[in-house]
Amino acid sequence: MESALVNGLQGLVVGIVSLTLGQVFMIAVACVLLYLGIAKGYEPLLLVPIGFGAIMVNIPLADMMGKDGFLRFFYDAGVLTEVFPLLIFIGIGAMTDFQPLLQNPKIILLGAAGQFGIFITLLLALALGFDKLDAVAVAVIGACDGPTAIYVSSKFAPHMLGAVSVAAYSYMSLVPLIQPPIMRMLTTTNERQIVMGAAKTAPISKTAKIVFPIVVTIFASILAPKGAPLIATIMLGNLLRESGCVERLKSCSENELTNIVTLLLGLCIGATMEADKFLKAQTLLVLLLGFLAICIDTGVGVLFGKAMCALTGGKINPLIGAAGISAFPMSARVVQAEGQKYNKKSYLLMHAMSANAGGQIGSVIAAAVMLSVLQGMGIVGG
């Protein structure tokens, strides 16, 4: 009887005894993520499930990422197979209105400038000693696009998925804090005060809006076939939106599908944050490089905007270059707010929205190009 009581009590305290300092630290980190999501409103749809997933996976002996664990099932089914980020892309496509881009297609080039951080960060990561494919996974944080970062890192560096995803989503939510100082540093007061003409708001025909995602899918996928799943899924979502004949599918894509996958994806990302795998010096480097990547994106975008300003005789406000990233529409709003600070008559929002829509396509294209280049070099399989 006595030994049965002792053994029974042991079953209750074994979890406490097995708790490591690393797990305590990671549970604290998870609580910070939950705080940022719930109290501060930073990307709550992702940070709340990520934070909770990180708590679940750091409970000693629960083994939720073990062979038959509950989180392992979703991780293997949705993350290892790269299905979750692709399903999210369908939802993003269904939610995105590319009309500002169709009205002003030249601005799409700002969406290219906003991706240079990916490639410069790749060089920095290699200089810091990262393995080639690990460097690719870190660099893609510069796409400023969570699903793209998850897709690439789950494909080439699944052991870094937690750090890369947390960095990508955290910095995306911090865009309103990260971008303005860089925008001010790289532009003069006169440049920030430039009033751009009214944005081209010429209506776009319904047929053109329907043809756009089809043409982009065909041409961009042929040019960068390795990234075709990324391009095709976002454009499929957009086609559902613009076709006007599949309201139920569109509604499902932007609501139920995205919500369910976001929840499971968030939990799975959190599940990669096990103390013994996450608490490494390399994680800090990933966070640092991710931050640099987004700073470089913003800087190059603004510099590209300055070049366009010079080429057009001062008709373009260089601030809109900062919106050439994928954080849509947050970055465009930051540009609008910053422009208004220096000139109350300046309305940059629609111009910045064009650049921002270009940044969304640009991030997908940049990742697709990088994957295709890697395939061409024989670094990854066909």
Next chain:
Amino acid sequence: MDTWTFGWSVALIGMGGTVLILWILSLLILMIKKVFPYQPEK
């Protein structure tokens, strides 16, 4: 392939390729708008 050959090759082709594809897409958008111009409903 050594690290730096890899890094610089991916960076240069990546940046150039991204700009090139997006430029082509901007031309395609112009073409789509010409082929399917907006016509107000009668």
